[in-house]
Amino acid sequence: MRPRRVLGILLICALLLTMLSVSALSAAAVVEYELIIDGVAVTSDNAADILGNGVFAYSLSENTLFISGDYTTDSDNLIIESGIMDLTIRVDGEVSLSGNNYALRTIADMTMTGGTLALNRGISVRNGATLSIVDMDLMIDTDDMSIWGIAGDGSEHLSVTRSSVTVSAELAICNFSDITLQGCDITDPADGVIRSKAILNAGGEVARMVVISAADPHGISGYLLGDADGNGDVDISDATQIQRYLAHMDTVDTFDASAADVDGADSVTINDATYIQRYLAHMAVDYPIGQPMGG
Numbered sequence: 001m002r003p004r005r006v007l008g009i010l011l012i013c014a015l016l017l018t019m020l021s022v023s024a025l026s027a028a029a030v031v032e033y034e035l036i037i038d039g040v041a042v043t044s045d046n047a048a049d050i051l052g053n054g055v056f057a058y059s060l061s062e063n064t065l066f067i068s069g070d071y072t073t074d075s076d077n078l079i080i081e082s083g084i085m086d087l088t089i090r091v092d093g094e095v096s097l098s099g100n101n102y103a104l105r106t107i108a109d110m111t112m113t114g115g116t117l118a119l120n121r122g123i124s125v126r127n128g129a130t131l132s133i134v135d136m137d138l139m140i141d142t143d144d145m146s147i148w149g150i151a152g153d154g155s156e157h158l159s160v161t162r163s164s165v166t167v168s169a170e171l172a173i174c175n176f177s178d179i180t181l182q183g184c185d186i187t188d189p190a191d192g193v194i195r196s197k198a199i200l201n202a203g204g205e206v207a208r209m210v211v212i213s214a215a216d217p218h219g220i221s222g223y224l225l226g227d228a229d230g231n232g233d234v235d236i237s238d239a240t241q242i243q244r245y246l247a248h249m250d251t252v253d254t255f256d257a258s259a260a261d262v263d264g265a266d267s268v269t270i271n272d273a274t275y276i277q278r279y280l281a282h283m284a285v286d287y288p289i290g291q292p293m294g295g
């Protein structure tokens with residue numbers, strides 16, 4: 001064989017080796033995220049449909065885990081295990097997750113939001129993380145009374161915003177360094193309080209059943225003084241509704257005589273409409289128009 005030909009073969013071999021190692025590199029470029037769904041590590045390869053059943057999808061660009069269907073497992077795995085910082089879990093529609101271990105454990109700050117999520121096991125928050133539940137309905141009803149509902153490790157934070165949360169478990173909501181509710185309130189137990197890192201019943205024990213209910217759509221309890229038509233804002237239409245009311249003309253279905261009675265005197269009179277007009281004209285009014293009342 002002539003030397004030039006040998007050189008040519010060597011060059012081709014070198015080229016092939018290079019191509020092989022490039023393809024090996026691209027295979028190795030699969031990224032594994034700190035997210036495990038029922039024992040399956042989430043990677044850049046499977047993120048679009050993690051379990052191959054269309055239920056769980058992770059978007060790296062949105063840092064969001066989408067859940068869009070019911071899922072039941074016989075395994076002893078946690079269903080969702082996350083270490084991703086600031087992960088959002090977005091529930092699409094009404095979804096139920098059912099398993100034998102905790103439904104969810106996070107060791108990093110996480111927001112849950114979206115539709116309605118029903119779990120038969122609890123949520124565990126660890127490592128000082130903050131769990132934020134925002135604009136969703138969450139139900140946890142566990143028949144295994146060794147399982148806690150929504151639980152931290154003592155130094156974690158729980159924040160519930162404009163959401164309805166119903167938890168029935170051995171200890172419903174406990175072991176958080178703080179629990180904050182915005183636009184929602186504890187409605188069960190009736191005298192439930194947030195104290196000692198938990199939601200306690202009137203007897204001072206961690207409640208086994210907790211219901212947190214979203215406040216009215218305007219995010220306040222009761223009503224705004226002067227908001228006669230109940231739309232969450234005080235404007236000229238409130239004065240108009242009062243005038244129609246006094247003239248025995250049709251008013252909106254949401255007409256609120258308590259909100260309309262600005263001065264708290266003689267029920268609803270033309271004076272109340274006048275106070276609203278003065279308020280809208282930035283003139284002095286002796287009553288707290290536009291402020292939340294009642295509730």
Ligand SMILES: [Ca+2]
Pocket residue numbers: 226227228229230231232233234235237238
């Ligand atoms: Ca209004």
Ligand SMILES: [Ca+2]
Pocket residue numbers: 260261262263264265266267268269271272
């Ligand atoms: Ca009045």
